[in-house]
Amino acid sequence: MAxxxxxxxxxxxxxxxxxxxxxxLAAARSADFTExxxxxxxxxxxxxxxxxxLEEAGYVALSKKFIGKKPQTxxxxxxxxxxxFKNYVESLAEMVGLNPKK
Amino acid sequence: xxxxxxxxxxxxxxxQAETDLALIRSMMAAGRKRAGADGAHLVLWGALLMVTFFxxxxxxxxxxxxxxxxxxxxxxxxxxxxxxxxxxRMPRAECENNIALIGYANAWLAxxxxxxxxxxxxxxxxxxxxxxxxxxxxxxxGSAFFVISHVLQVRPLRFAAAGxxxxxxxxxxxxxxxxxxxxxxxxxxxxxxxxPGLFLRRLASGKG
Numbered sequence: 689m690a691x692x693x694x695x696x697x698x699x700x701x702x703x704x705x706x707x708x709x710x711x712x713l714a715a716a717r718s719a720d721f722t723e724x725x726x727x728x729x730x731x732x733x734x735x736x737x738x739x740x741x742l743e744e745a746g747y748v749a750l751s752k753k754f755i756g757k758k759p760q761t762x763x764x765x766x767x768x769x770x771x772x773f774k775n776y777v778e779s780l781a782e783m784v785g786l787n788p789k790k
Numbered sequence: 791x792x793x794x795x796x797x798x799x800x801x802x803x804x805x806q807a808e809t810d811l812a813l814i815r816s817m818m819a820a821g822r823k824r825a826g827a828d829g830a831h832l833v834l835w836g837a838l839l840m841v842t843f844f845x846x847x848x849x850x851x852x853x854x855x856x857x858x859x860x861x862x863x864x865x866x867x868x869x870x871x872x873x874x875x876x877x878x879r880m881p882r883a884e885c886e887n888n889i890a891l892i893g894y895a896n897a898w899l900a901x902x903x904x905x906x907x908x909x910x911x912x913x914x915x916x917x918x919x920x921x922x923x924x925x926x927x928x929x930x931x932g933s934a935f936f937v938i939s940h941v942l943q944v945r946p947l948r949f950a951a952a953g954x955x956x957x958x959x960x961x962x963x964x965x966x967x968x969x970x971x972x973x974x975x976x977x978x979x980x981x982x983x984x985x986p987g988l989f990l991r992r993l994a995s996g997k998g
Binding site for chain 1: 803
């Protein structure tokens with residue numbers, strides 16, 4: 689059986705909430721805060737904390753703007769985040785015997 | 791919510807990896823739905839073009855008074871106005887930085903611009919040719935479906951692309967360009983525009 693070496697796993701992504709955020713954004717490319725909160729079923733504070741970590745790693749970009757009179761935070765996946773996510777998925781796939789790295 | 795690295799005390803690493811992959815798959819599926827177009831424009835244009843071709847056919851065979859050019863002007867005005875309204879209704883946040891939606895919208899914008907440019911120029915210079923406009927529309931529809939099947943990652947849309955290219959081949963080779971061509975175009979708009987639009991609506995609502 690292959691070993692699951694956590695030292696090889698991206699710590700910024702390896703959290704359930706952050707993994708869900710990155711997976712959603714990898715497909716959707718961007719989402720607003722409220723939409724993401726609804727998808728993940730987490731609290732404002734929890735989501736903010738995880739987004740800050742991903743932003744700190746440069747995996748997502750946050751932009752704030754007003755739609756009419758309502759403030760809105762738009763979260764987009766960055767190129768760095770895209771690459772990190774792909775690498776993370778490849779590591780998992782390798783772990784379960786799919787798409788092994790040559 | 792518990793962290794992934796903290797909740798794998800009772801599962802083997804590979805089981806944990808499988809669970810994570812399943813979570814990734816489900817979230818990416820949710821993300822793709824968000825990124826996808828809702829097909830409203832296709833339903834609108836599919837129905838509109840179908841009706842227009844059938845009305846034109848009825849007009850050409852004498853069941854309705856002659857109204858060829860005015861009919862298409864009305865169709866284009868209704869279609870563009872409704873498309874603009876549908877576009878305005880969509881939340882800006884859903885469009886910005888959304889490559890799939892940008893690709894989808896621009897593929898159809900390119901079709902609209904091509905057809906409008908041909909229609910206006912040919913009308914001004916008296917060169918409006920039924921065969922050219924139908925071949926051009928079938929070819930550009932096929933190209934647009936081919937592009938959106940890739941950007942939306944909805945493979946069945948390739949059948950619509952192939953369908954329109956077959957229609958184009960038929961239109962190019964047909965010897966006599968009679969009223970039956972209008973019937974072919976009207977019927978084609980059903981399975982090749984309206985149905986793909988309804989299919990996308992179903993995907994967008996999560997029933998697909």
